[in-house]
Amino acid sequence: MHAFRNILRIEARLYLRDLPTLLTTVGLPTLILVVLGLVPALRKPDPTFDGQTFVSYFAPSLLVVTLAMVGVNMLPSVLATYRERGVLRRLATTPAHPAALLAAQLVLALAGILASALLLILVARLAFGVPFPRHPLGFTLAFILGTAALLALGLLVAAVARTAKAAQALAVPLFLVVMFFGGVYLPRFLLPDFVARIGDYTPPGVQALLDAWTGTPPQPLHLGIMAVIAVAAGAGAAKLFRWE
Amino acid sequence: MPVIEVTKLHKRYGDLVAVDDVSFAVEAGEIFGVLGPNGAGKTTTVECVAGLRVPDGGGVSVLGLDPRRDAAQLRQRVGVQLQESQLPDRLRVAEALELYASFYRNPADPATLIDKLGLGDKRNTAYKLLSGGQKQRLSIALALVGNPEIAILDELTTGLDPQARRDTWGLIEQVRDSGVTIVLVTHFMEEAERLCDRVAVIDRGRVVALDSPAGMVSTVAPQQRIRFRPSAPVDDRLLTDLPEVSAVQRTGSQVVVTGTGELLHAVTSVLARHQIVAADLRLEQSTLDDAFVELTGHRPAN
Incomplete structure (x- = not known):
């Protein structure tokens, strides 16, 4: 526990020192929100979105950006780099277990995601009148399960990739899929219906987030699928993970 | 009482036998x-x-314990420097040492260790900005920060320039003098000859020789070689008749005499008796390098 605390403190410092990555992961979704919010038409209620504004409708997809960047991109690349460079192995020769470093990275990923999400929700509310999630419990649940599913997928990538390059090679397509089905590249109302429906079930489950944000409780099936993905990918990662 | 005992060690990766049959014992306080x-x-x-x-x-x-069963105890008492183990780019020297010191019950003082390893002015430098030699010294410092009884150092000076290599050797001698037993893995013969009290030569997963570097040279490759330029023509037979001489070769105006025992004395005496002056005379004695070639059938890398 003692070793974990010290490792977490150092890793947090390293994370804060990497300013470009920090700004991208925490700030990019909010930046996109602000750019879109500056377009007056996107701030007008529109029947296409059940009378909401486009900005409100699109906000959950911006959460997907954070989750995908941190969970699928950053986490596996950091872990694979640490393994490739022998950081984990060196730690294994000391009284500290390399699992402490992995745990520290997970905590930092969660902190980054949380900071990014809070910033987005706050700016959306204060600058563009997007209401706070109307179904807080459902939203929290959808957010936790979606985050868990993506972090577990990220760990699975880190587990099967032998090198940092291999991790990138696996993470990039996964990242694109998550972003595409999460309605980031094309807003989901422009996607063919069946593609949008697939997106309901790909992590982090953007429909559940949207539902909860706008007031309807998320569908149990949507949440259930995320839980299943989180558990399956997490178990796979735990089984396949190599420290060297 | 040996601090490390390896008996009939065998290890394979799938079909590949990495270690076939290796036995040796390391005594307390030596560089092995x-x-x-x-x-x-x-x-x-x-x-x-x-x-x-x-x-x-x-x-x-190791220290009377089983490396797997008593892993937790041994990690406190054995420091390890692995081949090609790096650190995160943005981690600073002092941070790395303070972090690793915090893992141990009785750590060395990181600040003192930093000074001792000549990293004093690099205390706040990020890992990626260190030179190869500085990275290596930091790596050694991390292996020593727990005040270990045994330090295992793998490929200590690979990739270092000659000056940094010599500095590192001096450092290792200091560490040994402070009472730490050192196991040094290397393929630099010069390094082994300079530092090690005893060496085990491993080839194809087996120990092919185990001795002090000097002992190994004298038993495995006792040959000496003399090169000189004679002031007047020398008949080969003059030299080959000497019992100490095993071969005579000529390269240009140079004569190369190979042999054993009091070779130098025998050759210079016979030349003096015939009023021949041996110019540019050089005596070459076998090194661990030669012994290594004899033992394994190939040259050490580099």
Whole structure:
């Protein structure tokens, strides 16, 4: 526990020192929100979105950006780099277990995601009148399960990739899929219906987030699928993970 | 009482036998060298000693403990510097040492260690900005920060320039003088000759020789070589008749005499008797390098 605390403190410092990555992961979704919010038409209620504004409708997809960047991109690349460079192995020769470093990275990923999400929700509310999630419990649940599913997928990538390059090679397509089905590249109302429906079930489950944000409780099936993905990918990662 | 005992160690990866049959014992306070060509099983052997790998056969005992069963205890008492182990780019020297010191019950003082390793002015420098020699010294410092009784150092000076290599050697001698037993894995013969009290040469997963560097040279490759330029023509027979001489070769105006025993005395005496002056005379004695070639049939890397 003692070793974990010290490792977490150092890793947090390293994370804060990497300013470009920090700004991208925490700030990019909010930046996109602000750019879109500056377009007056996107701030007008529109029947296409059940009378909401486009900005409100699109906000959950911006959460997907954070989750995908941190969970699928950053986490596996950091872990694979640490393994490739022998950081984990060196730690294994000391009284500290390399699992402490992995745990520290997970905590930092969660902190980054949380900071990014809070910033987005706050700016959306204060600058563009997007209401706070109307179904807080459902939203929290959808957010936790979606985050868990993506972090577990990220760990699975880190587990099967032998090198940092291999991790990138696996993470990039996964990242694109998550972003595409999460309605980031094309807003989901422009996607063919069946593609949008697939997106309901790909992590982090953007429909559940949207539902909860706008007031309807998320569908149990949507949440259930995320839980299943989180558990399956997490178990796979735990089984396949190599420290060297 | 040996601090490390390896008996009939056997380790394979799938069909590949990395370590076939290796036995040796390391005494307290010595620098013990593990030599061998690349792929001979050196690293696997010390990784079994460090408890990072599970042997498929044979036994390893470190400080009277089992590296796997008593891993927690041994990690407090054995420092390990692995081949090609790096640190995060943005981690600073002092941060790395303070972090690693915090893992141990009785750590060395990081600040003192930093000074001792000549990293005093690099205390706040990020890992990626260190030179190869500085990275290596930091790596050694991390292996020593727990105040270990045994330090296992794998490929200590690979990739260092000659000056940095010599500095590192001086450092290792200091560490030994402070009472730490050192296991040194290397393929630099010069390094082994300079530092090691005893060396084990491992080839194809087996120990082919175990002795002090000097002892190994004198038993395995006792040959000496004399080169000189004679002031007047020398008849080969003059030299080959000497019992000490085993061969005479000529390269240009140079004569190369190979032999054993009091070769130099025998050759210079016979030349003096015939009023021949040996100009540019040089005596070449076998080194660990030659012994290594004799033992393994190939040149050490580099």
